[in-house]
Each structure stands twice: as C-alpha cells, then as structure tokens.
Amino acid sequence: FCGLKDKQAVTTQWFSLPLPPKHPPHTDPDWFAALPNGVRVVRWAPHRKKIRRGIHQGNRFTLVIHGVTGEDAGFDHRLATLNQHGFPNYFAEQRFGHQGGNYNLLHKIAAIPAEQSASISRADRNWGLSTLRAELFNHCLSQRLAQRSDVLAQVGDLAQLAGSHSRFLVTVEELARTQTRLGEGDVALTGPLWGEGASPAGGDIGLNEAVIAHQIMAQLGRENTPTYWPQHLAAWRVEHDRRLLRAPLSDLQSTWLDVADGRQLQLSFTLDAGAYATALLRELIDLSPDSGKA
Incomplete structure (x- = not known):
C-alpha cells in the first residue's frame, strides 16, 4: 500500500497482494472471505507491479x-x-505517535552507541528517522514563519518547481526572478529532511538549518549531545531530502x-x-x- 491512513477515518485506498499466476481473471481471490469486519473490497484488478510506499500523487x-x-x-x-497560497506544511501530531510516544523511541536509539547502529531494528530505525526529521523540519518551518520568510525567497534557498521534484539553488542572480515565480505559483520554497553531512541549502539558509539540526539532535541525543545522531545518519547512509514549506x-x-x-x-x-x-x-x-x- 502507498501509506498509512488515520486510525479513526473511513478510508479508501489501493493495496497490492500476491495472486497465483493461473488465477481465473473474473473470479474473486480466496482471501476476500478472510477480510475483517469493516473492510470491503470496492474494486480489484490484476497488475504486474506491486504498489510501493509513497508513489501516490x-x-x-x-x-x-x-x-x-x-x-x-x-x-x-x-x-x-x-x-x-497553501498552508504551513507541518508534520502533524500523528507523525510523533500516540501522545508523542515516538520521542521515547528517539531517546532509546540515542542511547545506543553509534558503532552499534546495525543492531537497531529496521522498524525502530525507520520510525526514529521519520520522527527526527519531522521534528527538525517543523522547527525550521516555525522559524521561517516567525520571520515571515516562508514565501520570501533568499539566497541559498532550494526552490522546487511546481508539479515536480526538480529543485534549484537560489543565487543572487536568480533571486528577483525566483520571487516573481513564487508569486505566480511556478515554484515553491523547501525545508530540510535531514540526512548525512551538511545541508544542501546555501548561505544563511543552510547555516540556520545546520544550527537548528545541531540543537534538535542535541536535545534528542545521548547525554544531551548531538554526536550519536550524525553518526547514525552516516552509518545508515541517510540522504538529505526536502519538503515544501507550504502545502x-x-x-x-x-x-x-x-x-x-x-x-x-x-x-x-x-x-x-x-x-x-x-x-x-x-x-x-x-x-x-x-x-x-x-
């Protein structure tokens, strides 16, 4: 399936499940009968590829x-x-677990020495990383909102083309043109989904993101130091990514x-x-x- 849905919601989404090669094309699969109460198949069809996380538009x-x-x-x-104009693209409370329970996981991971990163389960690693990156992004977004710069391009910003994931670094020469394109909805500004090494943003934007990353990783690190988290990110080869500041x-x-x-x-x-x-x-x-x- 593409992604998790709200626990309390009535949702409709596609799932991909294995089907025997010679299954009759117009006969419902056997597992229909095993579905729990409250789950109903609206439509099904054979397909050659399995659905991957995050591929939905x-x-x-x-x-x-x-x-x-x-x-x-x-x-x-x-x-x-x-x-x-969209709205501030915060990660909402669902990302941080029931009553913020995912923060406990972050402290658990932070207590494990970096040289033992491989001992952390894939599930804990994935949930921990998503929580850490969400916390860091939210702080960067809050700073931009406080400065009223979430829709004001600055040198060093990474801007993303509308309708794609193509990005470019805003330079002095491109600053005025980028601001015009922001007003036209042709591009949008992005914030960090932190990874290994330095921020790909430049100028004061990159410096501010690095300061916030250092502070957050210190707060959520072992013995109030940021040391382990950068080492975990390096050991897991986590690449930097970006997220729109406004959704x-x-x-x-x-x-x-x-x-x-x-x-x-x-x-x-x-x-x-x-x-x-x-x-x-x-x-x-x-x-x-x-x-x-x-």
Whole structure:
C-alpha cells in the first residue's frame, strides 16, 4: 500500500497482494472471505507491479467538524487565501505517535552507541528517522514563519518547481526572478529532511538549518549531545531530502450545516502525498481541548 491512513477515518485506498499466476481473471481471490469486519473490497484488478510506499500523487479528504461555536467574519476570506497560497506544511501530531510516544523511541536509539547502529531494528530505525526529521523540519518551518520568510525567497534557498521534484539553488542572480515565480505559483520554497553531512541549502539558509539540526539532535541525543545522531545518519547512509514549506491544496469546498447539537462544518479538499489535513485545520479553526470551542 502507498501509506498509512488515520486510525479513526473511513478510508479508501489501493493495496497490492500476491495472486497465483493461473488465477481465473473474473473470479474473486480466496482471501476476500478472510477480510475483517469493516473492510470491503470496492474494486480489484490484476497488475504486474506491486504498489510501493509513497508513489501516490495525493489524497482526497472529506472532514466533518461537529459542535462548531462562535462566529468568524474572516473565515471565508481565510479559506480563499489558503486555497490560493497553501498552508504551513507541518508534520502533524500523528507523525510523533500516540501522545508523542515516538520521542521515547528517539531517546532509546540515542542511547545506543553509534558503532552499534546495525543492531537497531529496521522498524525502530525507520520510525526514529521519520520522527527526527519531522521534528527538525517543523522547527525550521516555525522559524521561517516567525520571520515571515516562508514565501520570501533568499539566497541559498532550494526552490522546487511546481508539479515536480526538480529543485534549484537560489543565487543572487536568480533571486528577483525566483520571487516573481513564487508569486505566480511556478515554484515553491523547501525545508530540510535531514540526512548525512551538511545541508544542501546555501548561505544563511543552510547555516540556520545546520544550527537548528545541531540543537534538535542535541536535545534528542545521548547525554544531551548531538554526536550519536550524525553518526547514525552516516552509518545508515541517510540522504538529505526536502519538503515544501507550504502545502498546496485543490478542490477546496466548505459547507455549513445546522444540526440539533449546533453547527457542523464539512470540508472537502485534495492534498499532495505527505501533507496533513490536521495541519490545514489548525489554520482555520481552534481545536484545542481547553478552548471550549471549535
């Protein structure tokens, strides 16, 4: 399958499962009968290739928020702005495990000497790496937002072409043109998914990312030092990657419904693979437990 889905959601996605070579083409596979309650096959078809993680282009969401209280005259305007310019592409709380449990895994890994990196299970390594990189990215994104530079190109930025993963380093000569292309939606700025060695970004951008990486790896490292994490990254040959600072969305629709227990807000939209619907929600409504409102 392409990726994990929300535990509480009703989801539809493709899975790939082995099929005997001579299986009759119009006969349901035997494992249909073994599916658990609540799982239904909508459609199936033979295919030559197995689905790989992360190859899907995006996800379509329909969310219903119950018990909405309060009035917001600027809600529709904010909705239109997000639809046009996207939203901060934070890794949401799901990435960090139930009640932040993945941080415990990071400290567990950090307690293992770097020369014993090979002893860490693949599952722990993958979850640990994804949590570490997400934490680091979120801090870099928060800094850019605080500086109001998430949509302001700087020398040393790595910009990504819209609709592709092609990137280029922003130079002094290209700075003005890149800013124009940002406004046109032709390119977008990226933040770090940390790996082995120095950041591929340049100038002050690369330096700031390196400072944040050092701080985060120290906080989550062994005995409050960053030493082990860079060594683990090197031992596992983890390559640097990038993630958009702002997540684009499309097909955004909103509907207000008056029901017995108050108002409901229904939102429908499409996000690229890897973007979180809850990160969009935080830009629209207050879902904090102590707020007394949604």
